[in-house]
Amino acid sequence: MRKLFFNGILIVLFSTVAWAQEFAKGADVSWVPQMEATGYQFYDTDGTKKDVLQLLKDRGMNTVRLRVFVNPSDDPRSGHCSKEETVAFAVRAQKMGFRMMINFHYSDSWADPSKQNKPEAWKNLSFDQLAQAFYDHTFDVMTTLKKAGVTSEWVQIGNEIPGGMLWPDGSTDNWKQLGILLNKGYDAVKAVDKQIKVIVHVDEGDNIQKFRTFFDNATAQKVQYDVIGLSYYPFWVKKDYTETIANLESNLKDLITRYQKEVMVVEVGGEYDKVENTKALLEATIKAVRALPDNKGLGVLYWEPQGEKSWSGYSLSAWLPNGQPSPALDAFKN
Template structure:
């Protein structure tokens, strides 16, 4: 009898350990990168190298630096321009599969446009531009469901999905502008419903820029609450460069906003975009280290993670100065912050 009891307890222990192991990646702090440019970079012949000069898979280089997640943007009908094209459903599925095979968790970022959507522009896709508002609601639902379901069929279920990219002024202008919160709320909820129709466990993110600007976030999410917008995570961008400040000047504002959002709306929070100047390696390292610490310190484990926007998008290829890649094709030492924090 004693032996049988010991055997049963041993089996339960093994099963428990397996369960913990299988779910540990889901609960681990997310550290990662938006790599939307990667297929184009590779297609144009860009080569990635480790610090010893060995040519290596870009995703492996990111993983070696402590990253466990990738973020992929989706455009509706993109062109094939190397900088402003690609990111179709098909390319997104291929990249998500590639990332998953590397052990990466996946975030999908819907722009609801044929090209870049951000606070300065939220242009409707060409195919939707003459649609009525009821048709736009269907467009958002069908496009979102189509992409997420295609991923699931291919064997990838994203852990997080963004409904809109940096939308402090709304999306799908003018119909989905914050000048008409009632309609914006409906559009956001259509995206949410489409994601949950594929898998209820996927966390839906609503994303606003300037993570240090508490007033902007309160204005946006108070309105979202009034319109009964459904979401799971508040996503932030955090770029001291774009607000013409050093991170040391606004890190306390970021910390306050992270904690305030988690408490005020009872939501999880996440920095889904961050970046520092490529030529200021130590400053960017410290920017990352302090941001990671700030998110980890959000009470009740509501701080989910930090993702760098296009760290591999070297300036020599992208002309973007907030990557974290050196002119010789090697990762910047600034990225060691992900491994060390």
């Protein structure tokens, strides 16, 4: 506020203050349509049936992340997530007030550090043809979402890609080609909406050397992106979060300084049957990301919290056997 006097009259000027962007708290919930289709029921803590998205919203979540496969099977756990299904679910989630992240796997099923399989329809393409198919698929999905009225805030170009994607063509053994693919994805997203933030995603968020190796190479190839996405699963490195959270904090700070980018934990999870430990893990992760300087830490997303083990076989969900949310998810309320 500034005070000025003009002809003896006090004039008070209020400076305009830009509100800090809202912290993203949410989850990848891509299994939901298949869970519902197979008859799975979701309940609140009082035993009443409720829309699973509402249950997550009631626990402080404001963001959903949805994956996209290219030509998936109809397997309820490792298929679906086609363009059409993803768009329909995105419309539903946005109507409930959720912010949106789209996660491209560039495969017909799961893509992760152990497998980055080409879609069947792209297997025999030359690299130039592959790069064009990559661009066309990204542009098509994003255009369809936009036509459906969905505003995507973030888009991931690839899912957990420390070794690259679309192997062998886009492997980190050939960084030049991987750089071309990542930039094709970036260009396709920005051609639809320049405001969307493009994420590049690597696993083991507490492993600083893994991130430096990947993103130093990305920098050398002039890869364009807006946000560095991290997975953080102490379970998969056989450690408790208390042994790894300091390394996550250090890596987050290093990424912001070294690459001048925003960061976001786009996947986190703890053991479903260790409720208090998982809640503490989530509280510590959210605290670490929130504490980053200049609002460079954008948010924290759980991976498939509603994917209750009896349905999914996944032990890092955050749902109880009775169909109710785990109390661990209360960590997102703050």
